[in-house]
Amino acid sequence: xxxxxxxxxxxxxxxxxxxxxxxxxxVILYPEGMVELNQSSAEILKCCDGTRNLxxxxxxxxxxxxxxxxxxxxxxxxxxxxxxGWIQQN
Amino acid sequence: MAGSNKTNxxxxxxxxxxxxxxxxxxxxxxxxxxCPYCANPIDYTKYQSELDTEDWKRVLTQARKMGxxxxxxxxxxxxxxxxxxxxxxxxxxxxxxxxxITSGYGLTxxxxxxxxxxxxxxxxxxxxxxxxxxxxHIAGTESFQHKKDVAHLVKKHGYxxxxxxVIHRENIHQxxxxxxMAEELGxxxxxxxxxxxxxWAHANRDLLLPTKEQFEQAExxxxxxxxxxxxxxxxxYVVPDFYEDRPKACMNGWGTTFLTIAPDGVALPCxxxxxxxxxxxxxxxxxxxxxxxYESLTFNFFRGFEWMKEPCSSCDEKEKDFGGCxxxxxLLSGDMYAADPVxxxxxxxxxxxxxxxxxxxxxxxxxxxxxxxxxxxxxxxLS
Numbered sequence: 317x318x319x320x321x322x323x324x325x326x327x328x329x330x331x332x333x334x335x336x337x338x339x340x341x342x343v344i345l346y347p348e349g350m351v352e353l354n355q356s357s358a359e360i361l362k363c364c365d366g367t368r369n370l371x372x373x374x375x376x377x378x379x380x381x382x383x384x385x386x387x388x389x390x391x392x393x394x395x396x397x398x399x400x401g402w403i404q405q406n
Numbered sequence: 407m408a409g410s411n412k413t414n415x416x417x418x419x420x421x422x423x424x425x426x427x428x429x430x431x432x433x434x435x436x437x438x439x440x441c442p443y444c445a446n447p448i449d450y451t452k453y454q455s456e457l458d459t460e461d462w463k464r465v466l467t468q469a470r471k472m473g474x475x476x477x478x479x480x481x482x483x484x485x486x487x488x489x490x491x492x493x494x495x496x497x498x499x500x501x502x503x504x505x506x507i508t509s510g511y512g513l514t515x516x517x518x519x520x521x522x523x524x525x526x527x528x529x530x531x532x533x534x535x536x537x538x539x540x541x542x543h544i545a546g547t548e549s550f551q552h553k554k555d556v557a558h559l560v561k562k563h564g565y566x567x568x569x570x571x572v573i574h575r576e577n578i579h580q581x582x583x584x585x586x587m588a589e590e591l592g593x594x595x596x597x598x599x600x601x602x603x604x605x606w607a608h609a610n611r612d613l614l615l616p617t618k619e620q621f622e623q624a625e626x627x628x629x630x631x632x633x634x635x636x637x638x639x640x641x642x643y644v645v646p647d648f649y650e651d652r653p654k655a656c657m658n659g660w661g662t663t664f665l666t667i668a669p670d671g672v673a674l675p676c677x678x679x680x681x682x683x684x685x686x687x688x689x690x691x692x693x694x695x696x697x698x699x700y701e702s703l704t705f706n707f708f709r710g711f712e713w714m715k716e717p718c719s720s721c722d723e724k725e726k727d728f729g730g731c732x733x734x735x736x737l738l739s740g741d742m743y744a745a746d747p748v749x750x751x752x753x754x755x756x757x758x759x760x761x762x763x764x765x766x767x768x769x770x771x772x773x774x775x776x777x778x779x780x781x782x783x784x785x786x787x788l789s
Contacts (some may be wrong), residue, residue, distance in 0.1 A: 345767050347595050
């Protein structure tokens, strides 16, 4: 599964992304399961709000963290997210 | 265990104890179905009292504060509790991800919408078989068509839909049709739960345990299907531990992750633990969840490795499977400290083969005894 660069990306309505105080981590919750996220994965998923495509997410995060060259890492993570059903496109 | 709810356990007491992540709220033992593999205790009729709404809200609040995040509303049939929407709303306000584990019996479109508004995250509907005749026979209630209607409504209202089918000798031959049914109903998740032999399933084991050949064939079909529907439907396959060489890492280790609260308020490290001798399980009416989790004798009973006997205590796999299931060790060997007899290293491992042989003989017998259905009459007769 690959990310279509022209389409916007949104977090799946069948999952929930939330901050867990006890674990000091963002997590993805779904039926009978939970995935603990590191900070960068959580930052990427929070950008998946249905208004931005891949290039926009990359540029927003590069600006936010005052860095460049994030395209490959972000694309790779979003492909994993798409495969796991955490995000959707269309 | 401390008698006052003001006790504040020291940090030292908590060292190495992880907080609960999963809370199973068994709201009631009442159920309109009579499944002969029910995981409720055989003597459930002894426990008639039920926690009230305020008790449950307090339990949810306390466990959430400790870090519990996955919440299962179960039973019996949780829909028989009139306060379910109120509890769901309380759970949502606290930030739980809440799962309704239901037979679907009594679930209307109005109720599905009401629970969605209250903040319920998903509904798991159990179906007993792929045909009306067998479903209704196993459930002991006419329910097949309604369950299918409920599955459609769950999807319609935007919930992830989890279909759960408990697998045993009476329905294992329907595996291809069960998979097709799940696909047709648009299930997002399909849980194929091979029967675990506790409670009523233990009493009915001769009639429920399939042969190894049946298991292998069904598993092959399920695995092939899993690849076919990858990306569309997730299949959880609960393995039948009687045909494994090593035991399951039951509950991810005693008192590490899972907390079950029974209808009468008894706190359990797993839903079968109240059947273990001398457990004297604490009640949420007497203690806070924090006291129960960190300080109670029950929750500390099988934590760590100190309690183990040989062959577990010197086994290099003990950190992987924790010696297997304590309830199964007790049910099958009479000793809750023993290795789970499923393990081929267990001196009691022969009881597994004996159980398999006994079930096979029962299947071939001319006059196979009937299934014992889970109902109040049978509960009183057997306890």
